[in-house]
Amino acid sequence: MATRKPSTAYRCAECGWTSVKWVGRCGECQQWGTVTEVAEQTGILRGFTPHAPTADRVARPITDVATIEAPRRPTGVGEFDRVLGGGLVAGATILISGEPGVGKSTLLLEVAARAARSGRRVLYVSAEESTAQVRLRAERTGALHDELFIASETDLATLVGQIDQVVPTLLIVDSVQTVSSSLSEGLAGHPSQVREVAATLVRIAKERDLPVLIVGHVTKDGSIAGPRLLEHLVDVVCHFEGDRQTALRFVRALKNRFGPTDEVGCFEMTGDGIAEVPDPSGLFLGHGTPVSGSCVTVALEGRRALPVEIQALVNPSSTPNPRRVVNGVDSSRVAMILAVLERRAGLKLSALDVYVSTVGGVRLTEPAADLAIALAIASALGEFAIPHQVAAVGELSLSGEIRAVAQLAQRRSEASRLGFVHFVDAGSKHLPAALDTVRGHADRAARGGRGPLDRQSRGPSDVPEF
Known part of the structure; x- marks a missing residue:
């Protein structure tokens, strides 16, 4: 009996759109040069036998499902907690994007330090800097603590081994585009590598109820680098923005499964790190x-x-x-x-x-x-x-x-x-x-009827109603 030769298909590396023939431009995300040849994913094959769901997975009316509010743990950074909706949810994966040098690593190191001071064990994995470089930055910002563990790893398998050894309650990976897996093709940053690394981190977060903060690079037009599937895998997408010529920084939630997406956190870059600005008026x-x-x-x-x-x-x-x-x-x-x-x-x-x-x-x-x-x-x-x-x-x-x-x-x-x-x-x-x-x-x-208002000296009782 002749074996069936596996057919080929073409898939977009950005959004996962598939086609039976090669095209220069993706029909879904309209990107050029992202459609490559892959082995066809046949899905349901002949002879497939469905399995009966277990008792705890039987479909039931939505009104019978008990509502369980996800507990939150504050990070210690009030402005960041505002954006997240009150704090970190167990098992949540949070993607933080932003232009190079805007302060993503500084913010996350501050979050790690405050979480460590509250008695939680934190693992900070830096794939772009050595441990000595991270230590120097931590000394400058005052982020040293015995419960803050740092590692410099670019291999996904070794990173998972570090998690097993440290057993943290908070994991920070900086960044997802610089970590690679030997089980996937391409170099670090390749769409297949980003997809594999992100999927593994999400699975670890869900299995261990471990909140994971992931740093993501951005492209020239300001969008998150890598496949769009990366944004769909994570629970929260935050964008860190600001002008390098000014000290003010904003953190916005572009996607949040556990809270609102219209909150903004305000920060100010200082010589000693990053500081919250609760009232930036x-x-x-x-x-x-x-x-x-x-x-x-x-x-x-x-x-x-x-x-x-x-x-x-x-x-x-x-x-x-x-x-x-x-x-x-x-x-x-x-x-x-x-x-x-x-x-x-x-x-x-x-x-x-x-x-x-x-x-x-x-x-x-x-x-x-x-x-x-x-x-x-x-x-x-x-x-x-x-x-x-x-x-x-x-x-x-x-x-x-x-x-x-x-x-x-x-x-x-x-x-x-x-x-x-x-x-x-x-x-x-x-x-x-x-x-x-x-x-x-x-x-x-100008006639002296009412001079310039001193906002510092006037109290709420002195301000008339509009």
């Missing part, structure tokens, strides 16, 4: 006497309402094509706001250079900052200073109408807590009315 506000071209808005980062100062500068242009330079805001959004200001508010800006920037290096992407950008530009053009106690939130339409934004009550509450007295929003209806309102506040402040 003062980082994005200017100080001193109010000057023209400055307006404060209240932006949302996850569930957090953060006041951000927007600065604008208007200058006569020396070139036929005036310059439009922005930093921290969307350039196309600013171009639209300039057109609305000129058409609906009568401000002549077409022959002027316009510069718009945010304070503190924060980036604003939501349209709720439109009104503050418009008021800052109008303030720079009219050379009147908007008082510190004025905040503006609203989306501008092309007709000059000010539209309401999401979670306005939370923005108002945060502005009131920080001492902002006047809140300009959709209640002004149209942009000219908002400009008149702000000019009125500026004129009263």
